[in-house]
Amino acid sequence: MSKFKDALYPLGAALGLLVIWQGSVYVFSIPDYLLPGPILVIGEIFSRWSFLLDHALVTLYETGVGFGAAILFAIPISVAVVWWKPVEKTVMPFMVFLQTIPKIAVAPLFIIWFGFGYFPKMLTSFLLAYFPIVIELITGLRDIEPEVLDLSKSMSAKPLQTFIKIRIPNSLPYMFNGLKLGALLALVGAVIGEFLGSSKGLGFLVIYANDRLDTTLLFADLVVLLLLGKLTFSVVEWVERYAISWHVVMREKEKIMFST
């Protein structure tokens, strides 16, 4: 019941904003090419839904592959960094260095190298997504109270046992934080890739609509992008709820305790 009530606040605020938006467009008679009203935008989404869906699926595909690759890359790298000191010393400076390069600036290079297909989009998506996952995972694998390590040692635990029974489960809540951030960045990466040269996808559609001053389509596109972002985030949240229910329930209980 309280969950339903909590949802009323943002929903009410959103509804209020939409009313103000529609009202302003009407009262100040703002032309559609500058700012279409929400009714027009929603109408656009419904009338061109299959067209929007085609492009959304392309972006979703690129995001999915980029994000998947980021996960497959981040997990072994993080484990190796925490397990072997030499790997940390070798890999970490590169990671930080690569991260300081603005990937948006490198993306045009990918077009030159790999053309206009899906691959360069997946690559930018991957490059944006992996870093938060790696950083969170490494933190999670390391962030163990000294007393827990003493306990483990006192039980004559082998390093591999400590890793599997303590470090890995400890890292999961951190990893899911990284995954949530990574999922959103993967989408951003795919869209940026599409900006630079493509004929498909929601990022392409932004440029396409912009060129034609079709602001209504542009807004419709943005709404679909927003929904896609919400979808990827929710998928990660859903998996988190099943994978580490012990943590999710604890977190929610703490939230209630602090708010009352």
Added chain:
Amino acid sequence: MTDAIQVKGCQLIYPMKDGTIHALEDVTFSATEGEFLSIVGPSGCGKSTLIKLLAGLLPTTKGEARVEGELVRGPHKNVGIVFQNAVLLAWRTVLRNIMLQVEVRKGFDKQTYLGKAMELIKLAGLDGFQNRFPWELSGGMQQRVSFCRALIHDPPLLLMDEPFGALDAMTRDEMNVWLQRIWMEKTKTVLFVTHDISEAVFLSDRVMVLSARPGTVKEIIKVDLPRPRKLETTERIEFMQYITRIRKLMHEEGFY
């Protein structure tokens, strides 16, 4: 009969970034089988270091420590530890937290110990909580789970590093009575570190006072009070006299 604990001329010097810390010097004492021995001393005197040394978590720089007659060279099977915090794993239920000890150690049949864990849970008054997660338990209950984990593999020696230090005074009194009962039932040798003199006198057969750093044995005081001791015991004149005596020793070491 061999002593449960034998410490002879132990010295421990920690290497630090800038220089060293001389934690213990020439510590010699022993504890008999089934004895409850407390260690009190000013903070930073190396009480916890001594616990780690006997658990095999730290090597001595001089001297030797024996548990059940065996030289301590590293973590060993004869010991169960209780820390100041319960140190429970958040992703494991009460039962699985207790079982961790036998899962990790070699040569324990999990099925047999599952039954033992349930017995301990009953003994600790945690019946019905075996499938709960640590955050669903109060501080005192969490600490009782950590006692169960220290007891599950039936070690002859229990090392306790200020196990009630993080609890409030009421819970602490309750836990002291509880621990005495468990100890009388299980007949374990206990080495109990605390900074609470009254707690030490209440629980112990003997109280060992350590000097300021580098910690060395200043005096060992035998507590001659009948068991089981009750909370009313703390109001007896003899009890007060023990406290005064120990406090005086601590005072000489610049404590208070």
